[in-house]
Amino acid sequence: MMHFDPMVPFKYWDALLIGLWMSLRLTLICLALGIALGFLTSQARRSRFMPLRALATFYVELFRGTPVLIQLFWIFYCLPLLLGFEPGNFASAVVALTLYAGAITSETFRASLKSIPREQYDTCRALGITGMSLALWVVLPQALLRAIPTLLSNAVALFKESALISAVGMADLMFIGSSISNRTGRPVEMLTAIAVIYFAVAFPLTRIVGRVEARILRRLAV
Amino acid sequence: MAQDKLLKIHNLHKSYGDLEIFKGLTLSMDRGDRLVIIGPSGGGKSTLLRIVMGLEDIVGGDIYMDGKPYILRDGAKTKIDRKLQARVGMVFQHYTLFPHLDILRNLTLAPVKTRGMSRAEAEEKAMGLLTRFGLDAKAHAYPSQLSGGQKQRVAIARALMLDPDLLLFDEVTSALDPELVAEVEAVMMELAEAGMPMMIVTHDMHFARNIASRVVFAAGGVVVEDGPPEQVLDAPQVARTREFVERVFAKKR
Ligand SMILES: Nc1ncnc2c1ncn2[C@@H]1O[C@H](COP(=O)(O)OP(=O)(O)OP(=O)(O)O)[C@@H](O)[C@H]1O
Ligand SMILES: [Mg+2]
Numbered sequence: 001m002m003h004f005d006p007m008v009p010f011k012y013w014d015a016l017l018i019g020l021w022m023s024l025r026l027t028l029i030c031l032a033l034g035i036a037l038g039f040l041t042s043q044a045r046r047s048r049f050m051p052l053r054a055l056a057t058f059y060v061e062l063f064r065g066t067p068v069l070i071q072l073f074w075i076f077y078c079l080p081l082l083l084g085f086e087p088g089n090f091a092s093a094v095v096a097l098t099l100y101a102g103a104i105t106s107e108t109f110r111a112s113l114k115s116i117p118r119e120q121y122d123t124c125r126a127l128g129i130t131g132m133s134l135a136l137w138v139v140l141p142q143a144l145l146r147a148i149p150t151l152l153s154n155a156v157a158l159f160k161e162s163a164l165i166s167a168v169g170m171a172d173l174m175f176i177g178s179s180i181s182n183r184t185g186r187p188v189e190m191l192t193a194i195a196v197i198y199f200a201v202a203f204p205l206t207r208i209v210g211r212v213e214a215r216i217l218r219r220l221a222v
Numbered sequence: 223m224a225q226d227k228l229l230k231i232h233n234l235h236k237s238y239g240d241l242e243i244f245k246g247l248t249l250s251m252d253r254g255d256r257l258v259i260i261g262p263s264g265g266g267k268s269t270l271l272r273i274v275m276g277l278e279d280i281v282g283g284d285i286y287m288d289g290k291p292y293i294l295r296d297g298a299k300t301k302i303d304r305k306l307q308a309r310v311g312m313v314f315q316h317y318t319l320f321p322h323l324d325i326l327r328n329l330t331l332a333p334v335k336t337r338g339m340s341r342a343e344a345e346e347k348a349m350g351l352l353t354r355f356g357l358d359a360k361a362h363a364y365p366s367q368l369s370g371g372q373k374q375r376v377a378i379a380r381a382l383m384l385d386p387d388l389l390l391f392d393e394v395t396s397a398l399d400p401e402l403v404a405e406v407e408a409v410m411m412e413l414a415e416a417g418m419p420m421m422i423v424t425h426d427m428h429f430a431r432n433i434a435s436r437v438v439f440a441a442g443g444v445v446v447e448d449g450p451p452e453q454v455l456d457a458p459q460v461a462r463t464r465e466f467v468e469r470v471f472a473k474k475r
Contacts, residue, residue: 117318119314119316119318120318120320122272122277122314122318123314123318125275125276125277126275126277126310126311126312126381127311127331127332127336127380127381127384128307128308128332128336128337128384129331129332129335129336130336133335133336137331137335138320138331141322142320142321142322145322218366219321219322219364219366220321220322220366
């Protein structure tokens with residue numbers, strides 16, 4: 001049996017870095033698109049138009065209630081059929097993770113919209129602030145502010161879930177790390193190294209969530 | 223027209239589901255009046271102010287402002303004249319400032335976004351009001367950094383930004399620590415001396431006596447007694463009022 005050699009992963013640091021960059025890029029793109037999609041979806045779920053509300057609810061429940069891995073395969077096989085051409089792995093991965101991110105962030109926005117006290121709406125009506133002014137200057141900023149801590153948690157979750165795209169052959173951190181481990185026969189060292197890298201990115205973010213949350217709660221404690 | 227009342231509530235009916243709150247309440251108010259409304263808990267004092275503010279549907283009756291129809295029941299719908307509504311302001315028990323905006327922006331938001339006032343003009347006016355209430359140093363603080371008494375004074379200043387012709391106060395000192403009540407009441411007394419028409423709901427009988435030009439005892443969905451504070455609070459004519467006032471004063475002692 002081979003002994004544990006912690007130096008193995010360091011020989012491949014450049015390849016791992018390229019993988020990490022792919023994971024981060026994908027996470028950031030899908031997070032940005034997912035937040036926009038999530039906000040629109042949360043609005044659609046409050047719509048007075050029943051079919052729109054039903055569609056939005058169906059989408060959210062479907063993507064929250066099924067394994068992300070299956071969503072990925074499903075998008076990778078179905079998207080080319082739906083589009084009539086091969087969109088490429090990166091585009092498919094973006095679509096799949098964006099749909100997932102949109103579903104989870106829409107729930108975040110739904111909760112933050114609900115947490116705005118009724119009295120804020122009464123006060124606005126008493127001040128003549130209605131319609132677009134109410135939405136734009138009072139509701140949206142408070143909903144965003146209240147959503148920030150959970151959105152950061154969503155970002156961490158998305159970053160970790162993005163490891164699943166290695167299963168469909170995307171060269172992310174997980175994919176590159178495991179192919180090196182196969183080639184070198186050093187799975188323990190390589191997988192540990194990958195975990196450490198994921199942790200090194202995710203941990204500071206989860207710590208920031210706590211800080212930001214405390215600050216925002218203090219601000220909103222009126 | 224000079225003889226028109228500032229506010230005239232005629233035969234007001236209001237229910238929440240099966241619960242009848244007002245059963246033909248009639249009440250009017252002159253321009254120089256400061257009305258204090260007293261009555262049992264759950265009797266509809268908050269509801270009355272919310273109706274006058276235009277925040278509630280009514281079941282029947284009508285409300286006039288300066289002789290013009292303000293709130294009417296028209297078939298199955300409550301009709302509210304938005305122009306007249308804009309002349310009424312309200313201060314709530316829990317201040318409800320905008321937590322995401324600093325104090326200055328709390329004051330300027332409504333005039334700038336809905337009245338078309340320029341930002342510079344609104345800020346000048348806001349600073350004037352904040353200075354008058356001793357809050358100018360807090361212009362750039364956020365609501366969460368203020369005491370309850372300061373927050374409530376900001377809420378009053380925010381309502382004054384729109385130059386209301388009638389200001390409604392719903393138990394604005396009830397949520398405050400006792401030592402902070404006086405600073406808010408002082409601001410209200412100052413407004414009273416400046417001639418601001420007000421409708422005030424309060425449990426503080428001492429303050430009621432000081433600020434009221436008229437006290438209205440409402441119970442059972444109607445006005446039971448209506449007169450100067452010396453009458454309603456000290457020598458009530460109606461047995462029901464006497465009972466209520468005695469009980470409230472007994473609790474104080
Ligand atoms: N939105 C609502 N839906 C149903 N019932 C309501 C609603 N708002 C108030 N009520 C009921 O109407 C009644 C009158 O309420 P209101 O708040 O006007 O009383 P109040 O005189 O202000 O009482 P308090 O002195 O306790 O503040 C109460 O029984 C209350 O439970
Ligand atoms: Mg009340």
